[in-house]
Amino acid sequence: MAIAEILSDRTSLVKVEHMTHEFRSGRGKIVACDGLNLMVRKGESLGLVGESGSGKSTAIRLMQRFMRPSQGKIWWQGHDVTRWSERRLKPYRQKMGFVSQDPYGSLFPNRTILGNVIEPLIIHGIAEGPERMRRAEALMDRVGIAAIHQQVFPHELSGGQQQRVAIARAMALGPDLLMLDEAVSSLDVSIQAQIINLLQDLKADLDLTYVFVSHNLAVVRLLCESVAVMYLGRVVEFNRTEALFATPRHPYTKMLIQSIPRLTDEGVSALPEDPGRGLIGENSGTGCAYAARCPLAVERCLAEAPGLRQLPSGGEVACHQAK
Amino acid sequence: MALVEIHNLRVRFETDEATIYAVNGIDLMVEPGQSIGIVGESGSGKSVSVTSIPRLLPRTARVEGSVYFNGKDMMRATASELQAIRGHQIGMIFQNPHAYLNPTRTIGKQLMEPLLFHHLAGVKRARAMGMEMLDRVGIVNPKARFDNYPFEFSGGMLQRVLIAMALITGPKLVIADEPTTALDVTVQAQILRLLKEMQRELGMSMIFVTHDLAVASQVSDVIYVMYGGIVVERLPAKQLIRVHRHPYLSGLLASLPRVDEPVGRLPFIPGLPVNTRQPLSGCPFYARCQWHLDQCQSAPPLTLVERDHEAACWLADERRVANGQPS
Amino acid sequence: MATSSRVENDSAPNILPTAKRRSRAWRRFTKNKLSLIGAVFVVIVVLTAIFAREVAPYNPLQANFLETYQGPTWQHLLGTDSLGRDMLSRIIYSLRNACIVGFGAEIVELTIGLMLGATAGYLGGFADTILMRVVDVVYGFPTFLFAIILVVMMGHTILAILVAVSATSWVGMARIVRSQVMQVRQSPYIESARAMGASTWQTVIRYVLPNSMGPVLVAVTFGIPANMMIEAALSVVGLGIQPPTPDLGELILVGQSAVLSYSYLLIWPALLFALTLLSFSFVGDGLRNVFDTKSDR
Numbered sequence: 001m002a003i004a005e006i007l008s009d010r011t012s013l014v015k016v017e018h019m020t021h022e023f024r025s026g027r028g029k030i031v032a033c034d035g036l037n038l039m040v041r042k043g044e045s046l047g048l049v050g051e052s053g054s055g056k057s058t059a060i061r062l063m064q065r066f067m068r069p070s071q072g073k074i075w076w077q078g079h080d081v082t083r084w085s086e087r088r089l090k091p092y093r094q095k096m097g098f099v100s101q102d103p104y105g106s107l108f109p110n111r112t113i114l115g116n117v118i119e120p121l122i123i124h125g126i127a128e129g130p131e132r133m134r135r136a137e138a139l140m141d142r143v144g145i146a147a148i149h150q151q152v153f154p155h156e157l158s159g160g161q162q163q164r165v166a167i168a169r170a171m172a173l174g175p176d177l178l179m180l181d182e183a184v185s186s187l188d189v190s191i192q193a194q195i196i197n198l199l200q201d202l203k204a205d206l207d208l209t210y211v212f213v214s215h216n217l218a219v220v221r222l223l224c225e226s227v228a229v230m231y232l233g234r235v236v237e238f239n240r241t242e243a244l245f246a247t248p249r250h251p252y253t254k255m256l257i258q259s260i261p262r263l264t265d266e267g268v269s270a271l272p273e274d275p276g277r278g279l280i281g282e283n284s285g286t287g288c289a290y291a292a293r294c295p296l297a298v299e300r301c302l303a304e305a306p307g308l309r310q311l312p313s314g315g316e317v318a319c320h321q322a323k
Numbered sequence: 324m325a326l327v328e329i330h331n332l333r334v335r336f337e338t339d340e341a342t343i344y345a346v347n348g349i350d351l352m353v354e355p356g357q358s359i360g361i362v363g364e365s366g367s368g369k370s371v372s373v374t375s376i377p378r379l380l381p382r383t384a385r386v387e388g389s390v391y392f393n394g395k396d397m398m399r400a401t402a403s404e405l406q407a408i409r410g411h412q413i414g415m416i417f418q419n420p421h422a423y424l425n426p427t428r429t430i431g432k433q434l435m436e437p438l439l440f441h442h443l444a445g446v447k448r449a450r451a452m453g454m455e456m457l458d459r460v461g462i463v464n465p466k467a468r469f470d471n472y473p474f475e476f477s478g479g480m481l482q483r484v485l486i487a488m489a490l491i492t493g494p495k496l497v498i499a500d501e502p503t504t505a506l507d508v509t510v511q512a513q514i515l516r517l518l519k520e521m522q523r524e525l526g527m528s529m530i531f532v533t534h535d536l537a538v539a540s541q542v543s544d545v546i547y548v549m550y551g552g553i554v555v556e557r558l559p560a561k562q563l564i565r566v567h568r569h570p571y572l573s574g575l576l577a578s579l580p581r582v583d584e585p586v587g588r589l590p591f592i593p594g595l596p597v598n599t600r601q602p603l604s605g606c607p608f609y610a611r612c613q614w615h616l617d618q619c620q621s622a623p624p625l626t627l628v629e630r631d632h633e634a635a636c637w638l639a640d641e642r643r644v645a646n647g648q649p650s
Numbered sequence: 651m652a653t654s655s656r657v658e659n660d661s662a663p664n665i666l667p668t669a670k671r672r673s674r675a676w677r678r679f680t681k682n683k684l685s686l687i688g689a690v691f692v693v694i695v696v697l698t699a700i701f702a703r704e705v706a707p708y709n710p711l712q713a714n715f716l717e718t719y720q721g722p723t724w725q726h727l728l729g730t731d732s733l734g735r736d737m738l739s740r741i742i743y744s745l746r747n748a749c750i751v752g753f754g755a756e757i758v759e760l761t762i763g764l765m766l767g768a769t770a771g772y773l774g775g776f777a778d779t780i781l782m783r784v785v786d787v788v789y790g791f792p793t794f795l796f797a798i799i800l801v802v803m804m805g806h807t808i809l810a811i812l813v814a815v816s817a818t819s820w821v822g823m824a825r826i827v828r829s830q831v832m833q834v835r836q837s838p839y840i841e842s843a844r845a846m847g848a849s850t851w852q853t854v855i856r857y858v859l860p861n862s863m864g865p866v867l868v869a870v871t872f873g874i875p876a877n878m879m880i881e882a883a884l885s886v887v888g889l890g891i892q893p894p895t896p897d898l899g900e901l902i903l904v905g906q907s908a909v910l911s912y913s914y915l916l917i918w919p920a921l922l923f924a925l926t927l928l929s930f931s932f933v934g935d936g937l938r939n940v941f942d943t944k945s946d947r
Contacts, residue, residue, distance in 0.1 A: 051507035052478075066844055090847040098845030105838035110860045119856075120846040158595050159365075166842075173846070188364035188534065193578035193591035200588060215507065218580035222589070245582055259508040261515075261537035262581055267564050268540040271516050339681065340674075 002310060006039045010078040013095075013177045013209060014063050015039035019072035021058055032058035034233035035072070037308075042176065045203070045210040047220035047241070049256070050230035056213045059230070060181050063211065064098060065089060094124060097170030101182035103162035107154040113165045114140070114150035120172040139168040143198060160191035167198065171206075178202075180212045184219055196222055217257060221245060229253045232289040235308060239315030249311065249322040251294050288320070296321040324394060326495055326528050327353035327376060332388035334371050334380065345371040347552035347603040348388070350625070353496065358522055358529040360539030360560060363549035366599050369532050372549070373498050376530075377409045393495060411441045414489030416518075418501040420481035424473045430457075430484050431469035437492045456487040460517060479510035483517065490521055497522070500532045515542055536563065536575065545631075548572050551597035551607025554625055558632045568634040571608045606636070614638055678940045685936025688929035695926050699745035708736035710743040710896045719912055728918050731904065740896040741919055747890075747897050748926070750808060751881040752874040755816035759873060760866075762820040764859070767827025772835055772854055782828070785821045793818045797880060801889045808891060815880045819873065826869050830862035837861070864941030871934035875927040882923065898923050 006015055021033040032055045040046050048056040062069050065081055073082045076092050100106040107116050117136045121127050127135055140146050143164040154162055163183065170178055180199070184192045196219060202208055203223065214220050220227055220241070227244050229237040229252065237250040248254045258272045287302040288294070294301065300320055308316045311323075334346040346368040353359055363369040374380050376390055378397055390397040393412065397405070409415075417423055424433060434456065435449040444452060450469075457465035460483040473481060482502060489497055499518065503511040519542050522529045533539050539546055540560040548556040548569065556569040567573055574592040594611035605620040606612070612619070618637045625635040680686045698705055707727075714734035722729045728737035770781040797814035804810035834840065835858060843853045878898075884890040885899025893900060898919055905916030 051509065061841075064845060066841065086847075086849060090849075093845065093847035096845070098842060100838050100841060102838045106842045108839050108842075108857055108861075110857070123843075123846055123848045123852060160595065169842070169846075179845070188596065189536075189575055190364060190578055190592040191596070193580070193589040194593075196580065197588050197591060216580070218582045221582060222580055222586055241586075255509055257582065259512040260582065261508075261512075261535065261541050262583070263537050263540070263564055263576065263579065264581075264583060265564060267561060268537050271519065271541055272512050339678075 002316075003037050003308075006037050009039055009041075009075075012039045012041045012075070013077060014211070015075045016059075016063060016069075017073045017075070019059070019062060019069045019074065021055075021062055021067075022070045031055075031233050033062065033069070036233075036235060038063075038228060038235070040177065040209060040211055042209055043207070044226060045212065045224040047224035047227040048211065048213045048230060049215065049217055049220055049227060051215060051256075053232065054230040055233040056230050057181060060179055060211060060213045064096065064179055090124075094120075094173040095176050097173070097175040097178045099163070099166050099170045099178065099180045099183045101185055103159055103166050103186065104154060106166050107162060107169075109154060112151045112153055113145070113148065113157070116154065116165055117168045117172055120169060124173060126173070135172070136168075139171055140165075142171070142202075143168045144194075158191070159187050160194060163187060163195055164198070167195075167202070171202070175208070177209050177211065180210055180223075182214055183212070185214065185216065192219075199223055217245075217260060218262070229256065234289070234318065235316075236290065236318045237316065238308065243313075243315055247313070249315065249317040250319050251296050251322070252290050255293075288318075325352045325391075326355045326357075326393055327351065327530070328389075328391040329372070329376070330389045332372060332375060332390065333386070334368070334375060335385050336381075336383050337385060338383060341600045343599050344602050345384075345552055345599060346375075347607075349547075349549070349552075349554045351547060351554070353528045353530060355495070355528055356526050357545065358519075358531065358543045360531045360533065360543030360546045361549060362533060362536050362539045362546060364534055364596060366551075366596050367549040368552035368599075369549045370500055373500060373530050373532055376496075376498065377413045377415070378405050379409070379415075407441070410437045411443070411492045412495050414492065414494040414497040416482075416485050416489050416497065416499040416502045418504050420478070420485040421473065423485060424481065426473050429470045429472055430476070431471075434469075434484065434488050434491060437488065441492060443492060452491060453487075456491045457484070459521070460484070460487045460490075461513070462487075479506055479514065482506065482510075482514055486514070486518065486521070490525065490527075493525060494527055496528045496530065498530045498532070501534070502531075503538065504533070504535075511538070518542060536579065548575075551603060552599065553603070553607060553622075553635060554633075555608065555636070556632075556634045557625065558634075562632070566629070566632060568628055568632075568639040569608075569636050570612050570614055570638070574611075675940045679936040681939055682932070682936055684932045685939070688932025689936065691925060691929040692933055695745055695929070696749060698742055699749040702742050702746055706736075706739035706742040708739040710735060710739040711894050712736075721912075721914060729912075729914050731915060732908070737915065737918060740901060741898075741922060744896040744898045744901055744919070745922075747808065747895070748878045748881060748923075751812055751815055752878040754812050755819065755877040755881075756870055756873045758812070758816040759820040759823045760870060762816075763823025763827050764866075766820075767824040768831050768854055768859060768862075770824070771828035771831030772850070772858060774832070774835075778828075781824075785824050788818055789821045791818045794880065794883065797884060798887070798889055801884060806889065806892050811881060811884060811890060814884070815877050819877065819880075823866070823869060823873065826865055827862065830865055831858055834858050834861045864937075868934050868937045868941065871930050871937060875930040878923075878927065 006017060009015060016036055016038050019033055019036040020031070023030045023032055036059060038046065048059060050056045061067060062074065065074055068082065073080055075081065081089060108119065111119060114136055117139055118132055121132050121135065137146070145161055145164045145168065148157070148161065154165065157165065184195050187195060200222065203210060210223055212220055212223050224241055227239065227241050228235045229250065231252050237244065237248070237253045244253065245257070248257055262269050286305055288305050291297040291301040298321065306318045306320045308318045310316055329349060329351040331348050331350065332346055333348050336343040336345060349372055351372070361369045361373065371380065375386055376392060376397065380386060392408065431453055434453040438444045438449040438452060439446065454465045454469055457468060462468050462480065462483060476484065503514050506514060515538065531539060531542050540563045543560045546558055546560045546563060547554050550571050556567065556572050558566060564576065567576065577590040578592060580589060592611055597607050605622055609615050609619045616637060623635045623637045625633045626639065628634050628639050712735060714730070717730050717734040718732055720726055720730045726736050726738065728741065730736055731740070766781050770778040796818050800814035800817060801810050804813065840853060840857060843857050848856065881890060882899030882902065885897045886903045890899055891897045901919035902916065902923065905919055909916045
């Protein structure tokens, strides 16, 4: 998405402009997000992929304003919410659900599963007594946990069931947008497929939009219209999902896709060749962060960091060498 | 003679709350130089099975059956005999290297420990071997890194150190329990490549435990698929995609999200993971299986369906399952 | 579509019925039989203190000079003291002070500890630094000496003793609450609460505190007997509730001075006191088992 388009936009569900976030630690500054420009329009689910340390989890937390960015702006539905108080944000939070990586840890341990699902309704003072119960039951039915006794506590459920409860809770206020942080990563394969299907159904039936953070490209592919690949706090490639998987442009994206061990009809993919080391030299600190691992790196990459640039074929890539 | 021979291994854990039936009778065999993969979801008993080879299960475990390593009856081995085997003839690599390294000792010291403990080398020689090993597992500048502490390494680098530690004594067998699960895919690829190379180079056997079918088939010759504490299928890794027979394996293969398939709903295995708090009766997959018969209430034995290929399913002979579809 | 989702998740096995689940905490608690015995004993002590008037056979203040220093008899099960007062009745009434100070001071400590600990733990940063420095300072006070000074200043009323006992003891509670809250604050469900728009106040009251309570309750069961100890000790040095109101510390003091001739005057109150303190410890151990949920999953 072109930067001009992002800046002029007033209708997207969420967007961030030049968002930068630094953590201070004992050993100095860590830049988790470095000048991110992202936008999520209704019906255009966005996948954020990258390895640990890529800043994808920080990005999804900033987008929800769990913290304030060091620099840059966050917009919700045309409002600059970067500096808003929690009280002012509250009504907008109804439109935004959150499902985290750890299904057990994210549920309130002191509430039954029914209690967990109605909690958002209580917080926002929505519906009363039987109406509240009816809503909760409908939600639980919708995510496939109607058969479970409502008065059990989260620790008594399996991981897949817990994640269904978490999804029901995130859906309780009727959001337009669901923020999913590695929402299926901790589940077993056979259960993961159930939850992915559920998320696909919800998206189609209720017109939901997702921001889906994952290290698993194959999962993102099933749930998102476009994908941003992150590396060390920056977006290195952005494209429509089909295009990104068909023709990855950035050498990092290529390596990422290649590294996934996968089964094809012929058998299993071979272990990828060692890409060897990239250009190790004096990186001025302003150069491309990937240069040290990049097989395509040239002198220029060490001196000058590539910005995201539009490709004629569509999509954007931050690489001097990519075509 | 096989290096590892396990017969009818059963393990259960007795706690105050309940009894966990973790392993319900498995047979497993590892030839010298062979690499086998054990694949299963959480609660399948895969980790417990391999941990019982060096007899490292906690006290609450009740173990039955027989385990032979290199001709030695591990169930009858004395504590000192076991100690002599662990870390010398059997090397182990785990999921979380941080938890297995002492944060207050340098990498080098910990790397030398197995050599010194088993009196395989003197300090000087051990040091040289340690440096050489670090170099072989791909640690840049091993001389300088030798005296670093674990916190100065990244997760992938630490896993390399753990591999170096497991292999430094030249074990006959290395047990790798989900060694790449906590790592990023690009790092995972490097570690898998390293493990595979080292295994070939040193001519040792490897047992690779993972939940990831694709990873298992990348590094193993033979794959054991576990479910509900039993082996439901054993087959050559190369044929995994083509000849699998057990409905569980078929379902699992079909439900993997793939990057080369049309986008749509995934086929899935209905139901919930098996409840390990009840003793196993009949086929563990019975409740989730779409083809189940009355017959399946009694446990199907692991039977040979073709050369080098066994499946524990009453329907394995009649049914050819390909990608979850009966044909 | 809804039906298909339901099929995927057809059954809900291994879910215990509610009644059975409730009993899990009870089973954990009673795993150690001493905890159960301790709990029963504590309940008896508390009920006796509350219904002292109904339970005690005599007025504890009523002297009877015809029946001084009687050993245990059918009329006076535990004998009588130097003024002929019934020991059983005196002991029963003395439980009142012990309980009022033990529980009352604990309530005060808990209230202060929860407020300060939760504020410091949840807000962190500057508020935490300030509050914890205050805690450090108070922690430096010698508890008993400080209590003595307070009682001397405020007079020997039960209220003064209550204040004196709780004046410095709340710091331990504040520290426990703070460390618990800091731990719970990191939980993923606190992030979930933020995502649904819960205010800081709601988050603390609804999720942080309830999930921090385990170790706090255990601390309470150890705090109550500690308070009783201080109260009795104040009596022993003559700064507690003034005679003739019966008090365990005072009974023990008097009994001790007569131990060679009339040993029962010391044995009964001392035994009761020891058993009461021990019972609270056992209850604490039991609670610790209940909240130790590591083996839960």
